[in-house]
Amino acid sequence: MFGEYINNTEDPKKYELWVPKIKAYRERLQEGVKPEYSLPDYSLPSEEELERGIDARALAAKCLTGEEIEITSSSATDLVQRMATGQLTAVEVLKAFAKTATVAHQLTNCAMELFIDEGMKRAEELDAYFAEHGETVGPLHGLPVSMKEHYAFKGKIAHAGYVGKLDNVSDEDLAIVRDLYNLGAVFYVRTTEPQMLMHLCSNNNITGKCRNPCNTLLTPGGSSSGEGAIAAMNGSAFGIGSDIGGSIRGPAAFCGVWGLRPTTKRISLAGVANPYDDQSPDVVYPTLGPIGRSADDLALCMKAVIDQNPWEKDPLVLPIPWKDVPEPEPKKLKIAICYDDGFVRPTPPVLRALKTAKSKFEAAGVEVVEWKPLDVQKIVYTCYVAYNFDQNYGQKARLALSGEPVVHLSQKHLSFGLGDGAVSGLEVQRLVNIRDKYRCIYMDKMNEMGIDYILTPAYVSVAAKPETITYWGYTCLWNILDFPNVSFPSGLSVLLEDRVDKSFKPRNEVEEYEYSLYTGPDDFVNAPIGLQLTGRRYTDESVIQAAKVLAEVMQDELTVTQRAVL
Amino acid sequence: MFGEYINNTEDPKKYELWVPKIKAYRERLQEGVKPEYSLPDYSLPSEEELERGIDARALAAKCLTGEEIEITSSSATDLVQRMATGQLTAVEVLKAFAKTATVAHQLTNCAMELFIDEGMKRAEELDAYFAEHGETVGPLHGLPVSMKEHYAFKGKIAHAGYVGKLDNVSDEDLAIVRDLYNLGAVFYVRTTEPQMLMHLCSNNNITGKCRNPCNTLLTPGGSSSGEGAIAAMNGSAFGIGSDIGGSIRGPAAFCGVWGLRPTTKRISLAGVANPYDDQSPDVVYPTLGPIGRSADDLALCMKAVIDQNPWEKDPLVLPIPWKDVPEPEPKKLKIAICYDDGFVRPTPPVLRALKTAKSKFEAAGVEVVEWKPLDVQKIVYTCYVAYNFDQNYGQKARLALSGEPVVHLSQKHLSFGLGDGAVSGLEVQRLVNIRDKYRCIYMDKMNEMGIDYILTPAYVSVAAKPETITYWGYTCLWNILDFPNVSFPSGLSVLLEDRVDKSFKPRNEVEEYEYSLYTGPDDFVNAPIGLQLTGRRYTDESVIQAAKVLAEVMQDELTVTQRAVL
Secondary structure, three states, X not given: OEOEOOOOOOOHHHHHHHHHHHHHHHHHHHHOOOHHHOOOHHHOOOHHHHHHOOOHHHHHHHHOOHHHHHHHOOXXXXXXXXXXXXXXXXHHHHHHHHHHHHHHHHHHOOEEXXXXXXXXXXXXXXXXXXXXXXXXXXXXXXXXEEEXXXXXXXXXXXOOOOHHHOOOEOOOOOHXXXXXXXXXXXXXXXXXXXXXXXXXXXXOOOXXXXXXXXXXXXXXXXXXXXXXXXXXXXXXXXXXXXXXXXXXXXHHHHHOOEEEEOOOOOOOOOOEOOOOOOOOOOOOOOEEEEEEOOHHHHHHHHHHHHOOOHHHOOOOOOOOOOOOOOOOOHHHOEEEEOOOOOOOOOOHHHHHHHHHHHHHHHHOOOEEEEOOOOOHHHHHHHHHHHHOOOOOHHHHHHHHHHOOOOOHHHHHHHOEOOEOOOOEHHXXXXXXXXXXXXXXXXXXXXXXXXXXXXXXXXXOOOOOOOOOOOOOHHXXXXXXXXXOEEEEEEEEEOOOOOOOOOOOOOOOHHHHHHHHOOOOHHHHOOOEEEEEEEOOOOOHHHHHHHHHHHHHHHHOOOOHHHHHHO | OEOEOOOOOOOXXXXXXXXXXXXXXXXXXXXXXXXXXOOOHHHOOOHHHXXXXXXXXXXXXXXXXXXXXXXXXXXXXXXXXXXXOOOOOHHHHHHHHHHHHHHHHHHHXXXXXXXXXXXXXXXXXXXXXXXXXXXXXXXXXXXXXXXXXXXXXXXOXXXXXXXXXXXXXEOOOOHHHHHHHHOOOEEEEEEOOOHHHOOOOXXXXXOOXXXXXXXXXXXXXXXXXXXXXXXXXXXXXXXXEEEOOOOXXXXXXXXXXXXXXXXXXXXXXXXXXXXXXXXXXXXXXXXEEEEEOOHHXXXXXXXXXXXXXXXXXXXXXXXXXXXXXXXXXXXXXXXXEOOOOOOOOOOHHHHHHHHHHHHHHHHOOOXXXXXXXXXXXXXXXXXXXXXXXXXXXXXXXXXXXXXXXXXXXXXXHHOEOOEOOOOEHHHHHHHHHHHHHHHHHHHHHHHHHOOOEEEEEOOOOOOOOOOOOOOOHHHHHHHHHOOOEEEEEEEEEOOOOOOOOXXXXXXXXXXXXXXXXXXXXXXXXXXXEEEEEEOXXXXXXXXXXXXHHHHHHHHOOOXXXXXXXX
16 A cells, blocks of 8 residues: 655755744734734633643633534534624624634644634625625625645635645735635635645644544544544634545544535636646645535535626636535435445444444435455555656655655655556556446445445544554545545534444554554544445535435434534 | 657568458448449459549439439438428438448549448348337438448447457447437448548558549548548448547548547547557547538537436536537628648648638638637647657557558557657656646636637648548647537539649648648549637537528538539
């Protein structure tokens, strides 16, 4: 699964020159923490407390009024409707989210840039527009939307987690930013991501690690780390992440929120800063997608963006309109559940959630069958090779710009597949051939079984401790196959009964390592158990609706107290 | 533009073993020429006469009744409607097309397999079905459809122009064959293609060269050579070709018929025999598409195929339904005309057609602007490199199966781009990057100019003499950009006034060579001048309708006699 990576980009002397830029960047970030929106220093937990693991969600309430709690815990779908009917103003909404976002950052380090003043100016303009015209500027009018850092904002830096890109100021707002703005979104925060964007975790040399709000000992996942954390803290109405291996679904699952990795090429990538300015590694293609607090919010975002006909400006986007799809009746659903991908077995809490899902689904009339592993190791290996088939040229060139230290999971990622090893054009063609054949094999299997959806873990386990995860198979399988997924909260979190299965005999080293990361319930208190629902290519609309219904079925038996926590 | 190709696949000794298989294949083909459908030997022109250049279309009439002429010169759209209302039977229709197809083969060598008996059985079944149920089996009920050789038919050979694949008998009918069959098509002929499928011409070691029906001295183009020839001979209602560099548009333009190269991934490729069994070179992606005698027939075929929702069986097909688009009014059209791609200038007849187009369009109220060349040499070179980035591994491995001689244009093709030279994974990513950037640049340009269509030549010139063409820039530009095109007859053909411009100073060697292939009107009598209309990605429907209107405008002033010839 892993190749060889030659660590030759670090250059401590060169890096010294960049350290002041990092410092300045952090200071600007800190300046964004405005007293009126933040927890006072005295009520902040210490680093040691955070390191022991606390539930940051509960703390946030301390600086919020009841009305602000009501606003920030409302769905985007609800908020936008209330603003459109004059029940709420954009300024009222942003003021509430400015607090949750700021506190989220104070407790989890989820932001890379906080610019609430700019957002407030925009909110005021929107309110003025509404007052004058009696209508909204668009379907996202007044919604505070968070954005992962690596999208170009005019006049702002886009570094994609590379210290050497700290000078990279964008010339213009690009595609998704411009579109969301035109639709009425309010921008005020850009969220954190790991070095190189290629960890299922969050560490970088610019602003450091992000914490999981549910348990600050743990990682929020990655690479849309800050988006997962801010959503769990009700710090934005929804946010935009990106995903080429699990980067939306990991954080959503680990933080107990919703994330959609749409089929690729439905959302424009124009203006997304990535490691490959002059390279387009399209064997495994990235996509943007929403992270939020409800299924409806994912659909709201997607519909608004796709209704702009992005293909009229960007020929790389497919002209597939967004369809309004009704919620399926549970009794008409037939789904397959995958309890093990055949390569790395899920840990006890995840297995429990899958079994719970089965029994609850069946009780609700859903037909459930088992999804047997289908050459996962081969496909995931193909995906790992496809990540690095430029011999790591793009990523290493950008690391070398600053000579910055290569953090642990970047080192791991650079050893994926063949590492720095050469891949010939012929081999690239064979990777694509394997990819396309398995796209067909998986679809044939779904047709043969008569199912439209597959329920799987979003990762082997719940959120892990920082800087540990190396196996992305449960998510990146679907990136290379390009079947869309919704990562959603099962409503369950780790319980005392989720003890490590000591009798378990790992089948391989990857499984042994990854399984060992779950050390039992004590370290994983409150860790949400997210699941992943996968559908056929380009049926993103239906996957969202099916996940909505299945999540409702799973959460039916929650107690009132548990609901309140959610 | 050209690299180095190392000729190391030929093996005369091994090839000797394959010669009997070639002989048997040719005998089977000859057995398909049934006396009842063919011109008697005594009325066939000699090889010398064919080589001097005759109009084969006129000869065909000799063995047809007036009714058969009426049937075979009717559009597919018209025929299917008459069969659906009981005015014609499938057997009547096939009998007429059996004659035109057989004679087309006798005069041009356009077929690789003639199996009219099988077709007749199918036609009888369709008639029986219609008699019993009073309705058709589908929208293509009873249409005689020709198919390029390299699609899998159950129990038949699919060799893709490689001698070494003469044993490759398909296990099943695949996607397009099955779909067309289910829609009511009648199969009875499979058409010729060049060795390796990669010439804008037609020579292979199995059945040799195909001739252009309009002037048998000339090539019908390629690689869908037989489809171009059979369409010009009214030998099928329409046919299916394939195109990765001009293989539909070249033959359509050279033979004076219609061809659509749709945007890729709208038609399933499942079961297309190609040189790459375990390679998928998707930087430049191939597509299938119809070749026929009218714009309406292209739309009829596309709609029928796409209405089957091929994406439900093949996840590589995009779920973009076929739209019924009205014909645009000429006065609402704004198009750009490209008179020169900046690298290889069109020859006098093509330039005359473009200028005629401009004046006729303007007279009809179409707004016409000029399309300036936009980095064509760079993009075409990128495309040439992308064809061979497996270092010719796939094609050479298949040539080596039989050790067959590498025909002239195969040698040329194997030297495209970097020839046998190594291309690294990083370089592949850069090819894709150039491709995707130019997709955006071209669309931006169209948006900036406010145009939806670009009219260009389909090739530098009219049909050339066999085994000469090496520059595909006017067509392959659009393959790598993946903008859809319709190649259509301008209604014009070479005239005495189309003299060589002796004052022309070539700008480069490619232009000098390619321009030299047009030696003046005497050798090119009757050669049709085809043009190519290009639109935005995925607007195939609109491109067909716009081309229909523009072709009507161009042909408005034709004399009654000229119309009769068309």
